[in-house]
Amino acid sequence: MSLKAILVLILVSIAYLYIIFGKKNKSVVVFSIALLISAFRLVDGMVTENFSHIVDLDTLGLLTGMMIIVAFLNKSGFFEFFSIKIIKIGGKKFYLTVTLLMIIVALTSAFLDNVVTILVMAPMIFLISDMLEMDPIPLIMLTILMDNIGGSATLIGSPLNLVIGSISGLSFNDFLIKMGPVAILAFIGVLFYFKRHVKVNEKMLKNIEKLFELDENKSITDKKMMVFSLIDFVIVIVLFILHSLLNVELAVIALLGGSLLIFKFANGYEDVGKEIDWDMLFFFAGLYMTSYALEEIGFTEKIASMFNPIINHHIIVLFVFYIISILTVPILNNVPTALILAPVIKILVSRGVSPVLWWTFAVGANFATSLTPLGAVQNIVAVNFLEKNLGRKFGFFEYFRWKIIPVLITLFIGALYIMYLLLV
Numbered sequence: 001m002s003l004k005a006i007l008v009l010i011l012v013s014i015a016y017l018y019i020i021f022g023k024k025n026k027s028v029v030v031f032s033i034a035l036l037i038s039a040f041r042l043v044d045g046m047v048t049e050n051f052s053h054i055v056d057l058d059t060l061g062l063l064t065g066m067m068i069i070v071a072f073l074n075k076s077g078f079f080e081f082f083s084i085k086i087i088k089i090g091g092k093k094f095y096l097t098v099t100l101l102m103i104i105v106a107l108t109s110a111f112l113d114n115v116v117t118i119l120v121m122a123p124m125i126f127l128i129s130d131m132l133e134m135d136p137i138p139l140i141m142l143t144i145l146m147d148n149i150g151g152s153a154t155l156i157g158s159p160l161n162l163v164i165g166s167i168s169g170l171s172f173n174d175f176l177i178k179m180g181p182v183a184i185l186a187f188i189g190v191l192f193y194f195k196r197h198v199k200v201n202e203k204m205l206k207n208i209e210k211l212f213e214l215d216e217n218k219s220i221t222d223k224k225m226m227v228f229s230l231i232d233f234v235i236v237i238v239l240f241i242l243h244s245l246l247n248v249e250l251a252v253i254a255l256l257g258g259s260l261l262i263f264k265f266a267n268g269y270e271d272v273g274k275e276i277d278w279d280m281l282f283f284f285a286g287l288y289m290t291s292y293a294l295e296e297i298g299f300t301e302k303i304a305s306m307f308n309p310i311i312n313h314h315i316i317v318l319f320v321f322y323i324i325s326i327l328t329v330p331i332l333n334n335v336p337t338a339l340i341l342a343p344v345i346k347i348l349v350s351r352g353v354s355p356v357l358w359w360t361f362a363v364g365a366n367f368a369t370s371l372t373p374l375g376a377v378q379n380i381v382a383v384n385f386l387e388k389n390l391g392r393k394f395g396f397f398e399y400f401r402w403k404i405i406p407v408l409i410t411l412f413i414g415a416l417y418i419m420y421l422l423l424v
Helices: 004-019 026-039 048-054 057-074 077-091 096-112 114-132 137-151 157-169 172-195 200-210 221-245 250-267 267-275 280-297 299-305 314-332 334-350 357-371 377-390 396-423
Strands: none
Touching: 004 026, 004 280, 004 314, 026 280, 048 280, 048 396, 057 077, 057 114, 057 157, 057 221, 057 267, 057 280, 077 096, 077 114, 077 221, 077 377, 096 114, 096 137, 096 172, 096 200, 114 137, 114 200, 137 172, 137 357, 137 377, 137 396, 157 334, 157 357, 172 221, 172 357, 172 396, 200 250, 221 250, 250 267, 280 299, 280 334, 299 334, 314 334, 314 357, 314 396, 334 357, 357 396
16 A cells, blocks of 8 residues: 555544544534645545546535525424424324424425424424423434434435435435335334333323414514425425436536525525535535545455455345444444445445445435434434533433434334345
8 A cells, every 4th residue: 555545544534533523623624634635646636627526516516405495494484383383283182293293304304404404393392392391302312313214215315315326326216215115114113112202191281282372373484485485495306306307417406496595585695605504515525525535545445345255145245234334324424434335335236236235325324323413413413402401411321322222123124124125
């Protein structure tokens, strides 16, 4: 191994260690390290004129467009309006109310954004908990699980899926058809498990009547914006489904949808600049660059070669990758893990391993994301909300105790589903 390759491995290792243990500015560190690799010409071809080929601009454009659409939906008061409406539909049937709220969480996560879902739904969960005088921990833990389960169902639902999609070439419809069913099964399994953790008593039933005093219409800040944004969002989703037939990139569709809302309700892109998660975009860019560097020095190929002795035993390869995704994602975070392992999967599939390997990784990684706070940004955001509400620390191991059994349930369901995909 050359000196340059060793330096790349050291720099990338520093970046990933900082992702795990760093406290702030993770995106800055990762992107800066990627720039250092480029600046010192440690990898051939990693120069500015090639950045557009190294960094998946379709993924970044898709993320940006959806952030803009979400910003207008949120600003109009749509999410709070819809949540209160659902609470009233549930009435005194508390489990029905919880089920309907979790359906909103899953659907919002599937078609919008994991972090936005937590930002919008967590305050509603705490409001319900306070009014019913109940412990918010079970509901928040359930919300995180449903957020990650819902996000697993579509290409745009989780950053992890976006990475898999960009490297594999799998379409929006591929994800919806293959990941949708297992997400629904996992949703049902987790909901039944949590039912025994949420105890309903007479006092709570009386307090439920307080929820009927909430006026959902007061949450609407701009009705015209809400209606227009909803129509815009629905059209964008329909075009996502048809994008293969139309031969139009997802990023173009999302950015057009976002631009239309900016034209209608804002004074240019600068107005929505603060609503865009720039840290996430630069984090992605840095990770794509470090992933490219690892591929160029042959690191990805070496990992793929480790599977050569078992490459003809597809079930064993799938099982090994399922375990690897379960063990790495909760510690390393879902996106960095995907950018290391997805190129390996691409090599293995090109060598004859069943394409079900893509779905094996997608299921294992998405469901394992909930296991620890480190699994994804939305987990950390939810824990921060919870600690403020409780007025105390909600530590790693307390979080882990709440998640271990429901996550194992989803992973068991996922394993059965993967076996089904192999057989059909």
